[in-house]
Amino acid sequence: MAKRIDLKDVDIYYGAFHAVQNVNLTVIPRSVTAFIGPSGCGKSTVLRTLNRMHEEIAGARVEGEILLDGENIYDRGTDAVAVRRTIGMVFQMPNPFPTMSVRDNVVAGLKLQGVRDKKKLDEVCEASLRGANLWKEVKDRLDKPGGGLSGGQQQRLCIARAIAVQPDVLLMDEPCSALDPISTLAIEDLIADLKKEYTIVIVTHNMQQAARVSDQTGFFNLEATGKPGHLVEIDDTEKIFSNPTQQATEDYISGRFG
Amino acid sequence: MSERIEQRAPGSEGEEDPIVPSSSPVPESTPRRAPSSRRGESVFRFLASGSGVLVVAAIALIGLFLLIQAVPSLMANNANFFTSPEFSTGDANNLSFGIRDLFLVTVFSSVFALVLAMPVALGVALFLTNYAPKQLSRPFAYVVDLLAAVPSIIYGLWGILVLAPAIEPIARWLNTNLGWIFLFRTGNLPVLSGTIFTGGVVLAVMILPIITAVSREVFAQTPRFQIEAAKALGATRWEVIRMATLPYGRSGYIAGSMLGLGRALGETIAVLIVIRASTSPMTFSLFDGGYTFASLIASAASEFSQPLPTGAYISAGLVLFVLTFVVNALARVIAGGKVNG
Amino acid sequence: MSTVTGADLERPASEPPTRRISLSRRIKDNVATVLVSLAFLIAVVPLVWVLVTVVSRGAPALFSADWWGTSLSGILPEEYEGGVYHAIYGTLIQALIATVIAVPIGILAAIYLVEYGRGALARTTSFMVDILAGVPSIVAALFVFAAFISILGAPQSAFMVSLALVLLMLPVVIRNTEEMLRLVPDRLRESAYALGIPKWKTILRIVLPTAFSGTVTGVMLAIARIMGETAPVLVLVGYSRAINYDPFQGNMASLPLLMYSELSNPEAAGQYRIWGAALTLIIIIMIFQVGASLLSRFSAIPK
Ligand SMILES: Nc1ncnc2c1ncn2[C@@H]1O[C@H](COP(=O)(O)OP(=O)(O)OP(=O)(O)O)[C@@H](O)[C@H]1O
Ligand SMILES: [Mg+2]
Numbered sequence: 001m002a003k004r005i006d007l008k009d010v011d012i013y014y015g016a017f018h019a020v021q022n023v024n025l026t027v028i029p030r031s032v033t034a035f036i037g038p039s040g041c042g043k044s045t046v047l048r049t050l051n052r053m054h055e056e057i058a059g060a061r062v063e064g065e066i067l068l069d070g071e072n073i074y075d076r077g078t079d080a081v082a083v084r085r086t087i088g089m090v091f092q093m094p095n096p097f098p099t100m101s102v103r104d105n106v107v108a109g110l111k112l113q114g115v116r117d118k119k120k121l122d123e124v125c126e127a128s129l130r131g132a133n134l135w136k137e138v139k140d141r142l143d144k145p146g147g148g149l150s151g152g153q154q155q156r157l158c159i160a161r162a163i164a165v166q167p168d169v170l171l172m173d174e175p176c177s178a179l180d181p182i183s184t185l186a187i188e189d190l191i192a193d194l195k196k197e198y199t200i201v202i203v204t205h206n207m208q209q210a211a212r213v214s215d216q217t218g219f220f221n222l223e224a225t226g227k228p229g230h231l232v233e234i235d236d237t238e239k240i241f242s243n244p245t246q247q248a249t250e251d252y253i254s255g256r257f258g
Numbered sequence: 259m260s261e262r263i264e265q266r267a268p269g270s271e272g273e274e275d276p277i278v279p280s281s282s283p284v285p286e287s288t289p290r291r292a293p294s295s296r297r298g299e300s301v302f303r304f305l306a307s308g309s310g311v312l313v314v315a316a317i318a319l320i321g322l323f324l325l326i327q328a329v330p331s332l333m334a335n336n337a338n339f340f341t342s343p344e345f346s347t348g349d350a351n352n353l354s355f356g357i358r359d360l361f362l363v364t365v366f367s368s369v370f371a372l373v374l375a376m377p378v379a380l381g382v383a384l385f386l387t388n389y390a391p392k393q394l395s396r397p398f399a400y401v402v403d404l405l406a407a408v409p410s411i412i413y414g415l416w417g418i419l420v421l422a423p424a425i426e427p428i429a430r431w432l433n434t435n436l437g438w439i440f441l442f443r444t445g446n447l448p449v450l451s452g453t454i455f456t457g458g459v460v461l462a463v464m465i466l467p468i469i470t471a472v473s474r475e476v477f478a479q480t481p482r483f484q485i486e487a488a489k490a491l492g493a494t495r496w497e498v499i500r501m502a503t504l505p506y507g508r509s510g511y512i513a514g515s516m517l518g519l520g521r522a523l524g525e526t527i528a529v530l531i532v533i534r535a536s537t538s539p540m541t542f543s544l545f546d547g548g549y550t551f552a553s554l555i556a557s558a559a560s561e562f563s564q565p566l567p568t569g570a571y572i573s574a575g576l577v578l579f580v581l582t583f584v585v586n587a588l589a590r591v592i593a594g595g596k597v598n599g
Numbered sequence: 600m601s602t603v604t605g606a607d608l609e610r611p612a613s614e615p616p617t618r619r620i621s622l623s624r625r626i627k628d629n630v631a632t633v634l635v636s637l638a639f640l641i642a643v644v645p646l647v648w649v650l651v652t653v654v655s656r657g658a659p660a661l662f663s664a665d666w667w668g669t670s671l672s673g674i675l676p677e678e679y680e681g682g683v684y685h686a687i688y689g690t691l692i693q694a695l696i697a698t699v700i701a702v703p704i705g706i707l708a709a710i711y712l713v714e715y716g717r718g719a720l721a722r723t724t725s726f727m728v729d730i731l732a733g734v735p736s737i738v739a740a741l742f743v744f745a746a747f748i749s750i751l752g753a754p755q756s757a758f759m760v761s762l763a764l765v766l767l768m769l770p771v772v773i774r775n776t777e778e779m780l781r782l783v784p785d786r787l788r789e790s791a792y793a794l795g796i797p798k799w800k801t802i803l804r805i806v807l808p809t810a811f812s813g814t815v816t817g818v819m820l821a822i823a824r825i826m827g828e829t830a831p832v833l834v835l836v837g838y839s840r841a842i843n844y845d846p847f848q849g850n851m852a853s854l855p856l857l858m859y860s861e862l863s864n865p866e867a868a869g870q871y872r873i874w875g876a877a878l879t880l881i882i883i884i885m886i887f888q889v890g891a892s893l894l895s896r897f898s899a900i901p902k
Contacts, residue, residue: 053490058392082620085492095483099505108501109491114621158487165491302799306715309707310724313773316766317727320734320742327745381638389635398639400892405646407888409827411855412877415862416649463645470642494624496631517733524735527829527855531862552737552830559834562744575741579734586733590726 002029002199003086003168005050008065011228012045015059019045021228023064025218027169032191032200034210034237037220038252042229043203044092044173046220050201051087051171052080068168085113088167092174094154096161098147102138105146105157109165124164132160133190152183159190163198170194172202176209188213207253211241219249317583324576331355331569339573343539345554347567355570357551357577359540364550364578366542367454367529368522371461376515378462379469383511386470387477388499399474406467414531417460422451422532429455433545445536445546452534455544460532461525465518472517472593476510477503509592516589520582526552551578653877660875670852672841677866683876685842689853690883692846693757694826697764702818704765705772706807712773713780714802732770739766740834748835755836757846760853763831768821775817779810812894819891823884829855854880 005027012020020042027033027050035043048054049062052073065072073083096105106125107115115121125142129135134156138149146157155175162170172191176184191200191213204210210217218234233246244250332339334353342356386399429450436442447453484502493501529550535557536547549557555571555578562568660666666682674681712725743763747753783806791801807814837850838860858876861869 051490053486056486056489079620081492081494083492084490085620089490091483091486091490093483095487097484097487097501097505108488112491112493112497112624114623161487161491296797299797299799302802303715306707306711307720309704310711310716310720312704313708313731313769314720314723314727316769317730317734319746320738320766323742323745323750324738327749378638378641381635382642385635385639389632390639401646402639402642404888405642407823407884408646408649409829409855409880409884411827411829411858412649412653412881415858415873415877416652420648420652466642492620494620494628496628497624499631520733524733524737526735526737527833527859552735555737555741556830556833562834565749568744568749572741572745575738579738582733582735582738583730586730587726589733590729 002197003069004029004199005169005201006065006067006070007046008067010046010049010062010064010066012042012049012054013059013061013063014057018228020220021230023231025231025234027199027201028216029199030195030197031215032195032202032213033234034214034217035201035203035220036205036207036210036217036252037229037232038222039205040225040229041220041222043220045229047171047173047201047203050169051089052083053089055080085109085165086167087169087171088162088165090155090158090162090170090172090175092177094151094158094178096146096149096154096157098145100146101143102146102149102157103142106160106164108161113165128160128164129157131163131190131194132156133186134160152179152186155179155183156187156190159187163194167198169199169201172200174203174205177205184209207241211237217241219244219246219252221248221252320579321576324572324579327565327569328573328576329569331566332573334566335570345549345570345574347558347570350564350566353566353570355573357574359548360551360554360574361577362540362542363454363533363546363548364523364552364581366540366544366546367457367461367533367550368519370454370458370544371465371522372515372519374459374462375466375469375518379466379473379514379518380511382466382470383473383477384499384503386474388495388503399471402467402470404467405463406471410464410525410528411531413460413464414528417456417528417532418452421460422456425456425459426451429453429545440542441544443541443543443545445541445543446538447534447536447545447547449534450545452532453545453547454533457529457533458544460528461522464525464528465521468521469511469514469518472514473507473511476507476514476593480506509594513589513593516585516592520585520589523550523585524552524578524582525550526556529553530556551575551581650881653874653881656870656874657876657878660871661878666875666879670840670842671857671872674840676864677868679868679871681872683852683854683857683872683879685839686852686854686857686876687879687883688842688844689757689851689856690826690880693760693764693832693851693853694822696758696761696846697768697825698818698822700761701765701768701772701821705769706776706814708769709773709776709780710802710807712777714798714806728770728773731766732774734766735830736763736767736828737830737834739763740831742766743831744834754848755850756848757836757843757851757853759835760831761846763835764825764828767825767828767831771821771824772818775820776810776814779813779817780806782813783809816891816895819887819894823887823891826884826887827855827880829859832856833859854883 007023007025010020010023011018023046035046037043045054049066054060054062062074066074068086072078097108100108103125106128107121110121110124126135129138134153137153146154149157155178176187179187188209191202194200202214214237216234217237217240219232219240220229221232222229232248233244235245240249241253244253331353335355336352337344337354337356339356341358342354343359345355345360347353347355382402386395390398432442433444433450437444445453480503484506485498488498488501530553533553534547535549540546540548551574555575558571562571665680668684669682670685671681708724712721716724740763743759747759747762748755753759787805787809788801791805832853832855838856839850839852843849843851854876858873861873
């Protein structure tokens, strides 16, 4: 079920603003791909094109091809809703539905798909919460509103919500940036677990995190503000962090970045 | 007036009640400031707070003066004020008035209007915030707001002369086919137009813009992260509304509907023109006629000469005032901080 | 730990890369789209219907020679003659007097709420502004009747109408001004304080001018709202078929009052005058509405 994504000559725009230029890369199934780079270089933008969330912004558009197991998700006949059903997403700020209970949050996606069987829903709820390392903490308050959990718990709740629908790919945009170190470790462990079954793409500002969790790392950069961002290189994480091909990557990783 | 010099930044905490002069004089921090400037500050502050107090006083005075004028008539009333359906003030020495039918007609017409307007307003507000193309959403909203700019007397004229004949067949159909439901049985009028039914439709049109405006504003404030959470799960447009927009905007929609109800309860001239008077009491049918609080007062306005009969109408006005006060206060409480006005 | 088992939904052997959404969900989504668009159409119908009615029935009167320049003095009910300038005058003067009283009070009250108001009194004031906004016009009229005419013994007059209109205008003016004042960036206020300018002068010289055009927009919308009010004129002033320039005594016509009194005219000329007056009223209101929205284009506050 884990799927491969290929980006071919992808250009991304916000209205007239050319945000990201000419990206070519492959996301490998059952592995973790990390995007790193300075702020504003377009990491989130690229990530959001992978499940067609980008087009929700007025005037935003994408050129080039994004292939999910060989099929262009931007094809005319393909429905954005169906794409998002297949490719789950976890956001930088935890965003559970505040008025829904913990249980309803987790199974929200399944309910959308018309699963009504209470037993099945409860099973998935427990499995997903266990998968997100949250079950022990919330099993006694599944009926309390999701907005009442701590930040780290909310983020793991959002991960549980994303994996409950068994997506083929999981996108994570700085999932730990609002969390304390302990919750961060919990989520990193979780990512290591999840990659056995899912394709994962993660954006992070934390170089150690990228080094710890990812199998391959893409470095994005931009020449100057106002210029489009671009992919400098993408390679095995070990190689990027020990012996990158490009000088810019080397500078960024060693902190000699201007 | 207090001698203090106002130098704090806006938004910082000040004393609790600005118009109460502070008892301990604050030492002058800037001795060179011209005294006229200090006087200017306190005069200006006095005027501003005074205007604020005036608004509070206005509401209190409305209640007080209506009460003062109503009490003598209520004392002289021969009928039970709350349960009597008649309202006869022709003989100043033998007043006999009650608000039962006024209350019923007012509530029936307003609630019927609300039932018609709420779903439409919900649809319009969702259309404007979630469906209309971005560039068109503002002009479209303006068009709906224009509904509120049409004076109520024009709605009244249109309601009785144009709309009433047009919807009479609907009334007839309801009466014939659903007449076994008490709401649709033949009422206290010989005809089926100019009824509470007709009036309710006109009122629905009149309160539609306010419910829409409030709901639209709240729906538009739905946090982006909630919308994105739903979309990222693969929710369709309608499902996003169900999961994010409606849970967030529900209280605003209800508050807007309460404001609309308040408008309908107090609407005067359109109701006076549209709903026919009836000589027999209200029968709990939508095809009844009669007076609402507001329309009764307006209908008798030209005869406000003797104090006692006038006081009878003022007591009806007092009840209407209390009713709208409660409804509007509820709207504000429900809305919390989300709605203004 | 066994990772997620999730929903073991039956999947076809060779599944397509993106999973389809079910037919019933798509139908629901489309039905919702249709219903919501339909609701908007339903809302537009009465607006168009009312406007078409008023324009088509009212236009003949507006093109008659006397309409804008004469009153109905000496005109018989059945005659298609005379005009409504006496009623236009009444409508405008009553609104003008109300505006002159309501605007300073409203602006000051808004300044109080935004710049000075703290604590319980401010909260009460803000609450009462909302309540006042919901007070029916007939109640406002009754209040003026009870307080000024019954108790103080003032005569019925256009001025009494204006007093009732003040109550109806105030909340609109206060809320609009308040909103404009809150949009003025604190940076502007702080830079004035830093120069040693006292708070009240800062408000008068810097904050109010910045919010000026927005405030004027609010005032014009408030005027547009009160000019069509009928309940106060019914209770507080008698109708006159001739011009009366004095707002402090005597009967005075206004467009709504003229329409209401012509309602009891059984002749066809009555209808002619009613719709003519309705169209005239709508035109005057539209002038203020459009003026307000044109002004609000220029009311954007520099960030
Ligand atoms: N909604 C938007 N409308 C217009 N421009 C946008 C929008 N979102 C982002 N941009 C622009 O696109 C460029 C890339 O932004 P993006 O958010 O992808 O950067 P990022 O690499 O994720 O940065 P960060 O590390 O700070 O999150 C930036 O120049 C940004 O200003
Ligand atoms: Mg980002």
